[in-house]
Amino acid sequence: MKKYLLGAAGAIALALAVVLFVLPGKKTRPDAVTPDGTSVQIQLLRVANVCQVFNESRGRLPANFEELVKFSRAIQDEINEESLILPRDKQRMVIRFGVKLSAPGKQILAHEQTGFNGRRYVIFAGSNVVAEIDEGEFQESLR
Numbered sequence: 709m710k711k712y713l714l715g716a717a718g719a720i721a722l723a724l725a726v727v728l729f730v731l732p733g734k735k736t737r738p739d740a741v742t743p744d745g746t747s748v749q750i751q752l753l754r755v756a757n758v759c760q761v762f763n764e765s766r767g768r769l770p771a772n773f774e775e776l777v778k779f780s781r782a783i784q785d786e787i788n789e790e791s792l793i794l795p796r797d798k799q800r801m802v803i804r805f806g807v808k809l810s811a812p813g814k815q816i817l818a819h820e821q822t823g824f825n826g827r828r829y830v831i832f833a834g835s836n837v838v839a840e841i842d843e844g845e846f847q848e849s850l851r
Contacts, residue, residue, distance in 0.1 A: 745829055748794050748820065749838045752831040755792070755803060755818050758785055760834075763809060769817075769833075772805055796829075797822040809834040816849045 758780045762770050770776040780787040792801040799821040807815050817833040828846060831838045841849070 745796060745840065748796055748829045751791065751794060751801065752818050752829060752838050753836060754785070755787060755801065756831045756833075756836060758783070758787060759803075759817060769807065769809065770805060773803070776803070776805075794820050794829075796820060796824045804833075807833045814849070816846075819846070 755776075758776065759769050761783060762768075762776070762779050770779060777787055789800070792803075793799065794801050797820050801818050802821055803818045804816060807817055815833045816830045819830040820828040823829065823840075827840050827842050829838060829840050830846065830849065832849075
């Protein structure tokens with residue numbers, strides 16, 4: 709009898725697992741694994757941290773992607789093409805290599821290409837501030 713009860717409970721658990729995991733409903737956000745954008749924020753912070761270390765050692769930001777990658781390998785925090793694909797918009801992060809650090813927290817260092825629902829995550833140069841901003845704020849910060 710116990711054998712059949714365990715079998716029935718197992719069948720119910722299996723059916724529930726199929727309903728929850730195999731037949732998911734429509735996802736409302738493209739970053740469903742981290743709906744709050746945590747993974748995007750972590751990736752932006754990682755690039756900003758490598759740029760910060762680069763700036764501290766050389767007195768400037770990396771000039772281009774190749775210089776950033778080479779330096780990241782040297783400090784054992786490898787950044788590559790794949791690590792720059794952000795999960796919300798599934799596009800490569802934009803890094804603004806020409807940004808000056810004269811006004812920390814005012815200019816965008818890196819950002820999502822398109823973001824989600826008219827908002828995108830950005831990280832400001834010379835700071836560890838990540839923010840999700842709308843298109844108007846984004847355009848203003850690019851000036």
